[in-house]
Amino acid sequence: MTDPISSVSPRICRQSGCTFGSPNGRCANGFADPVRENCPDLIRNDASGADGGAQKNSEISDEETRTSSATSVRTRALYPASALNSELAYHVTSKAPTRVVVVCGMPRTGKTTLILSMYERFQLGPIQGFSFAGTRTPHAFEEWCHDSREISGREHAETVRSPLTLPEENRFLHLRIATNLPEATGGSGGMRPRPIRDLLITDLHGEMFERIRDDADAARRMPVLWRADHFVQLVDGKALVDAAERHRITATARQILQSCLEAGVLSKRTIVHLVGTKWDIVRASAVADDVDKFWATKVDATRALLSGRVGKFYAHKTAGRAAPRGSLESWGALDLLSSWTNEVLYEPSSDIPEPFEAKREFDRLVKSDKARTTSHS
Amino acid sequence: MATTTAILAAGVPESGKSTFLGALWHLVTNSSDGESVLTVTKFVGNREYIQQLENAWLGAQPMPHTPRDSHIRVELCLHDSVSGADLDLTIPDLSGEDFQGYFANRSWPEDLDELVQRLNGVLLFVSPLGGRVGVHLSEIDALATAAGEESVPEPTIESGQPAPVRWDPEKSPTPVILVDLLTAISDRRLETTVPLNVAIIISAWDTLAPNGLGPAEWFRREYALLHQFVSTNFNAYAFRVYGISAQGGDVTDPPTKERLLSLTNPRDRILVADGGATTNDLTRPIAWILAASTAENG
Numbered sequence: 142m143t144d145p146i147s148s149v150s151p152r153i154c155r156q157s158g159c160t161f162g163s164p165n166g167r168c169a170n171g172f173a174d175p176v177r178e179n180c181p182d183l184i185r186n187d188a189s190g191a192d193g194g195a196q197k198n199s200e201i202s203d204e205e206t207r208t209s210s211a212t213s214v215r216t217r218a219l220y221p222a223s224a225l226n227s228e229l230a231y232h233v234t235s236k237a238p239t240r241v242v243v244v245c246g247m248p249r250t251g252k253t254t255l256i257l258s259m260y261e262r263f264q265l266g267p268i269q270g271f272s273f274a275g276t277r278t279p280h281a282f283e284e285w286c287h288d289s290r291e292i293s294g295r296e297h298a299e300t301v302r303s304p305l306t307l308p309e310e311n312r313f314l315h316l317r318i319a320t321n322l323p324e325a326t327g328g329s330g331g332m333r334p335r336p337i338r339d340l341l342i343t344d345l346h347g348e349m350f351e352r353i354r355d356d357a358d359a360a361r362r363m364p365v366l367w368r369a370d371h372f373v374q375l376v377d378g379k380a381l382v383d384a385a386e387r388h389r390i391t392a393t394a395r396q397i398l399q400s401c402l403e404a405g406v407l408s409k410r411t412i413v414h415l416v417g418t419k420w421d422i423v424r425a426s427a428v429a430d431d432v433d434k435f436w437a438t439k440v441d442a443t444r445a446l447l448s449g450r451v452g453k454f455y456a457h458k459t460a461g462r463a464a465p466r467g468s469l470e471s472w473g474a475l476d477l478l479s480s481w482t483n484e485v486l487y488e489p490s491s492d493i494p495e496p497f498e499a500k501r502e503f504d505r506l507v508k509s510d511k512a513r514t515t516s517h518s
Numbered sequence: 519m520a521t522t523t524a525i526l527a528a529g530v531p532e533s534g535k536s537t538f539l540g541a542l543w544h545l546v547t548n549s550s551d552g553e554s555v556l557t558v559t560k561f562v563g564n565r566e567y568i569q570q571l572e573n574a575w576l577g578a579q580p581m582p583h584t585p586r587d588s589h590i591r592v593e594l595c596l597h598d599s600v601s602g603a604d605l606d607l608t609i610p611d612l613s614g615e616d617f618q619g620y621f622a623n624r625s626w627p628e629d630l631d632e633l634v635q636r637l638n639g640v641l642l643f644v645s646p647l648g649g650r651v652g653v654h655l656s657e658i659d660a661l662a663t664a665a666g667e668e669s670v671p672e673p674t675i676e677s678g679q680p681a682p683v684r685w686d687p688e689k690s691p692t693p694v695i696l697v698d699l700l701t702a703i704s705d706r707r708l709e710t711t712v713p714l715n716v717a718i719i720i721s722a723w724d725t726l727a728p729n730g731l732g733p734a735e736w737f738r739r740e741y742a743l744l745h746q747f748v749s750t751n752f753n754a755y756a757f758r759v760y761g762i763s764a765q766g767g768d769v770t771d772p773p774t775k776e777r778l779l780s781l782t783n784p785r786d787r788i789l790v791a792d793g794g795a796t797t798n799d800l801t802r803p804i805a806w807i808l809a810a811s812t813a814e815n816g
Contacts, residue, residue: 214587216625219702264693266742273743274750279621279698280687287685319750337750 222280224312227364230341233277233315239339241313241368242481245350245397246375247390251418252344255375255459256314257285259478269475270321271482274337277315311365313341318482338482354396360404370485371412372451373477374398378419378458381436382426391439398443402450410487412453414477415443421460452486521605524636525807528699529643530692531614534721534764536581538643539592539611540571541764542800545785546596556801556808559604560595567611568592578769578778578787584613587627598808605808608633609641615688620702621695622687634706639715639807642696644741647722693743700747704754712814716748716757717803723761723789725768733761733791756810760803761791 221229233239244252260282263273276282319335343365345353352359360366376394380386394415401407417423423432440456447454459473527535546558561568567590574581584590592609610633620626626634703714718741720726720733731739737759738745748757766787767774778787788798 215628217628217631217706219620219624219626220705222621222624222698263746264691264743266739267746272746272750275697275701275747277701279690279694283687283690283694284685288682292683292689317750319746335750 220277222278224278224281225315225341226310226312229277230313230315233313233339233341237317237337237339238485239341240370240481240485241365242340242342242371242373243365243369244342244344244373244375246344246418247350247377247393248347250375250377251459252375253285255373255416255418255474255477256342256344257282257289258474260314260316261286261289262474268478270335271478272319272335274317274319276317278313281312281314311343311363313343316340316342318478320482321479340481342481350397353400354393355400357400357403360401360406363406366401366404366406369406369411370487371414371481372401372407373414373416375416375418376439378417378423378432381417381432382423382428384428384431387432387435391435394439395443395446398446402447407447407451409450409452411451412455412480412484412486413447413451414480415440415454415456416473416477417456417458419460420458420473423458453484455480521603521812522608522636523605523638523808523811524608524633525639525641525804526633526637526703527609527611527641527643528617528696529614529645530618530695532647533614533643533645534719534762535614535641535643536571536584536611537575537764538641538719538721538762538800539568539609540573540575540581541788542804543568543572543592544575545788545800546594548785554799554801555600555805556596556598558594559597562593562595562606563591575765576784578765578775580769584611586613586615586619588613588616598805600805601809601812603808603812607804617699618688618695621690621698626702631706634703635708635710637703637707637714638811639717639804640700640703641717641719641803641807642700643719643721644692644696644737644744645721646726646740691743693741696741696744697747700755712811713752713754713756715807715810716755717807718744718748718757718759719803720759720761722763722765723791724763724766726761727763727789727791732794734759734793736761758792758803758806761789762800762803763787763789764800 225233234241244256246252259268260276262268267273317337317339319337321335345363349359349363353363366372374394374397376390380390398407398413407413417436423429426432436458443456444454455476457473457476459477527539529535543558545554546556549557570582588611590611592607592611594607594609596605596607597603598605610630612630700714700716707714718733718737720736723733726736729736748755764787766778766789769775769778781787785798788800790797790799790802792802
């Protein structure tokens with residue numbers, strides 16, 4: 142299957158300035174899918190091989206060598222740098238202890254903002270002992286951050302609205318984090334460095350979100366949910382301020398969790414986080430006390446719902462990008478980052494429940510965990 | 519027998535790579551007793567380009583811009599006065615735009631790839647005058663508020679504001695590009711298990727020295743993402759930070775240029791801050807890479 146976000150496209154655009162075919166590129170003519178929609182400016186990319194076929198996207202560092210027709214300089218492809226598909230994610234999980242984080246929430250709840258804020262904050266320095274140790278998805282992060290930066294030419298920060306994940310496949314952002322766990326004494330008496338953990342973070346596409354809410358089988362058929370170490374359910378704080386909306390959106394969050402429990406994808410190996418986003422808006426509202434009380438009841442109800450059925454449950458309030466250069470610590474995301482990085486309940490073993498319909502993606506993620514067990518046993 | 523050593527000089531545009539090379543060439547070819555750890559014994563290839571750089575440096579002129587896709591390699595045979603060793607040194611002079619292009623286009627030339635696989639170290643240039651950081655719009659709002667300015671109104675279609683600029687990967691923040699470069703280099707050093715020696719060179723150090731921060735502290739503060747990256751991946755990278763002013767001052771400022779040209783020995787223009795020491799031996803970062811590589815291989 143041709144990877145829609147592959148680092149190399151078998152078709153290229155002849156129109157100057159069009160970025161289609163580059164990682165996270167977009168069609169200058171506005172086609173959502175220029176290949177399927179027959180964009181008139183697309184031509185076959187001869188550099189992609191005599192058969193014109195798609196280049197493989199299965200290696201972090203692509204072994205293909207291609208020749209640039211413009212300069213006749215032979216080049217070697219680097220790792221793609223865009224959001225990882227499941228095959229590329231496998232290369233991460235197979236090499237290092239990896240936490241898989243699934244972020245779930247209705248459109249505009251703040252999924253993207255939550256994820257990007259952590260990346261943005263690391264550009265300023267370590268966060269209470271957590272340090273940035275790398276990423277395999279710098280293009281994805283940078284493109285998403287663009288509209289909130291001065292260079293975008295905008296007057297106010299915006300977050301890219303396009304989803305990370307496609308309905309048919311999850312895409313992952315990758316962060317390597319040096320933990321804040323204390324340094325340990327090595328066997329030779331020297332100090333060992335802090336452990337490094339890889340995070341693969343994905344969100345649920347809005348379409349899938351609705352399907353899961355309405356049908357447990359849909360959750361059962363989603364490989365990434367079986368592999369999630371952390372399941373993060375977001376609730377829009379801005380909507381909580383609206384007395385009519387708050388019941389509906391918290392009910393939706395409960396329905397999602399119930400569906401996932403019924404499907405068996407949330408289990409005692411999963412850490413569930415209930416996150417109230419945009420809490421700066423709540424605090425600034427005239428009904429802040431009401432919302433706090435309402436939220437507390439919903440947290441209690443969720444805890445009761447999950448009790449004995451998942452590994453751990455946490456509730457958080459975050460304030461997204463209210464102060465991107467301020468302290469992450471002050472708006473609650475540090476607790477999330479700390480849990481994602483330091484906590485894991487699922488030590489891979491043979492008792493992994495088989496999904497309703499095993500798919501290649503799931504197989505790969507499970508295989509990667511078996512490799513992890515082997516390499517660290 | 520001479521040891522073969524490959525060093526990559528890397529950085530975004532205007533980060534000081536060519537100025538460094540021009541001054542380095544002058545030093546290693548005009549060294550008096552003990553002035554430099556390294557002295558040149560032989561040069562391989564065409565001298566025209568490196569001598570152009572040297573002449574521009576001697577004349578306190580702005581450096582000629584390295585063309586994109588240049589395949590210029592500075593290949594020197596050097597003698598290390600400390601260890602007594604002879605070594606062959608290869609430094610390709612790539613333009614800053616080349617490095618931005620590798621980040622954006624996700625490929626680099628095969629001849630560079632071949633060099634990368636046997637790299638001993640990287641001279642990684644960062645500059646307080648060039649480079650780019652990702653300034654968040656809310657910071658500007660916060661600064662405006664602090665200055666007592668009114669908040670900028672929400673833009674409307676009718677307001678006639680310029681159209682937003684589309685994302686261009688080449689314009690990503692410099693620390694992000696450099697982290698990616700080091701990651702890509704590590705990917706290609708397939709048969710090497712020893713850490714890559716990275717000499718972080720903060721150019722135009724003369725503009726920063728009055729601030730009282732040492733090079734390592736400035737790097738930690740201003741290039742936080744890159745600092746975290748090289749610090750935490752200790753098994754992949756060994757790094758040391760230098761503050762270097764190869765020109766000694768802003769050569770576009772006439773009084774400064776006059777002062778620099780009045781110095782009898784051009785090497786006296788050079789400022790190298792290495793830990794607590796200050797010297798004008800520009801070969802120090804290279805000597806550190808060579809010593810570290812020798813120790814690793816020995």
